[in-house]
Amino acid sequence: MHDQLSQTFQALADPTRRAILAKLSLGEANVSDLAKPFLKEMSLPAITKHLKVLENAGLVTKTRDAQYRPCKLNGAPLKDATDWMEHYRIFWEASLDRLGEYLKTVTAKEKETIKKKKIAKGKNHGRKK
Amino acid sequence: MHDQLSQTFQALADPTRRAILAKLSLGEANVSDLAKPFLKEMSLPAITKHLKVLENAGLVTKTRDAQYRPCKLNGAPLKDATDWMEHYRIFWEASLDRLGEYLKTVTAKEKETIKKKKIAKGKNHGRKK
DNA sequence: CCGATATTTAACTAAATGGTTAATTAACCA
DNA sequence: TGGTTAATTAACCATTTAGTTAAATATCGG
Numbered sequence: 335m336h337d338q339l340s341q342t343f344q345a346l347a348d349p350t351r352r353a354i355l356a357k358l359s360l361g362e363a364n365v366s367d368l369a370k371p372f373l374k375e376m377s378l379p380a381i382t383k384h385l386k387v388l389e390n391a392g393l394v395t396k397t398r399d400a401q402y403r404p405c406k407l408n409g410a411p412l413k414d415a416t417d418w419m420e421h422y423r424i425f426w427e428a429s430l431d432r433l434g435e436y437l438k439t440v441t442a443k444e445k446e447t448i449k450k451k452k453i454a455k456g457k458n459h460g461r462k463k
Numbered sequence: 464m465h466d467q468l469s470q471t472f473q474a475l476a477d478p479t480r481r482a483i484l485a486k487l488s489l490g491e492a493n494v495s496d497l498a499k500p501f502l503k504e505m506s507l508p509a510i511t512k513h514l515k516v517l518e519n520a521g522l523v524t525k526t527r528d529a530q531y532r533p534c535k536l537n538g539a540p541l542k543d544a545t546d547w548m549e550h551y552r553i554f555w556e557a558s559l560d561r562l563g564e565y566l567k568t569v570t571a572k573e574k575e576t577i578k579k580k581k582i583a584k585g586k587n588h589g590r591k592k
Numbered sequence: 593c594c595g596a597t598a599t600t601t602a603a604c605t606a607a608a609t610g611g612t613t614a615a616t617t618a619a620c621c622a
Numbered sequence: 623t624g625g626t627t628a629a630t631t632a633a634c635c636a637t638t639t640a641g642t643t644a645a646a647t648a649t650c651g652g
Contacts, residue, residue: 409554
């Protein structure tokens with residue numbers, strides 16, 4: 335999947351991992367602290383793996399302190415994710431009516447550009463008629 | 464994976480699917496229109512499957528028009544995703560120094576609460592000494 | 593009706609994911 | 623030194639994911 339953004343979203347696509355991040359948002363915690371709330375549902379190695387996913391996504395950094403591994407939240411990758419989503423804010427924020435208005439006025443130019451490209455290519459994949 | 468938020472993030476964790484959403488943000492498009500930019504890299508059924516993922520996540524709705532299947536972006540699930548991430552804004556927005564300050568002052572109370580819980584339980588998983 | 597176009601379904605595959613248990617590594621402490 | 627705690631690694635397994643090709647379905651248009 336390679337790209338950073340995909341890795342970030344992938345890491346967030348699991349409730350256990352999101353819960354780990356939530357806990358880390360309250361401050362550093364070592365692995366067994368993070369694992370404690372889940373040990374009824376899954377094993378410690380499972381948590382180790384989830385942490386590895388978060389680390390690989392750059393959302394968590396693990397340091398060493400004796401036999402402990404204090405983990406720390408790193409929010410940086412979330413910035414790109416939020417920036418991406420921000421692009422789509424209009425699609426949930428406005429009422430459906432206002433959204434329709436917006437599309438008619440603001441993206442009219444882009445739509446025209448696309449239409450012209452299609453016509454230029456001599457193909458009509460858009461719709462019949 | 465069940466929960467809506469996980470499904471949303473999962474759907475976003477693929478560059479092809481994000482590109483499909485980007486195109487749909489410019490307006491409705493049918494399946495072959497959406498597929499066109501990718502047909503050098505993957506087959507049409509692959510796109511059908513990606514669209515199915517987006518549909519299941521509620522991000523795309525497909526309607527019928529003759530043999531065409533016009534698709535429309537539905538941003539609603541992105542609201543919850545953004546709301547979740549908003550919680551973490553502090554972790555990327557502020558400079559590291561200011562973040563440190565923030566954590567010392569604002570979350571001091573929460574940290575204390577956690578510490579006390581640990582002591583009450585008679586265990587010291589936080590750190591030695 | 594027939595041929596072309598648009599899209600989906602079926603059946604299959606390779607790799608990734610999310611979990612397990614058992615063993616291993618590493619550091620503390622008495 | 624030896625036992626205990628913290629965490630990771632290894633080996634394994636089931637399910638899901640992301641893709642494939644080939645066949646099926648459905649609608650249009652002449």
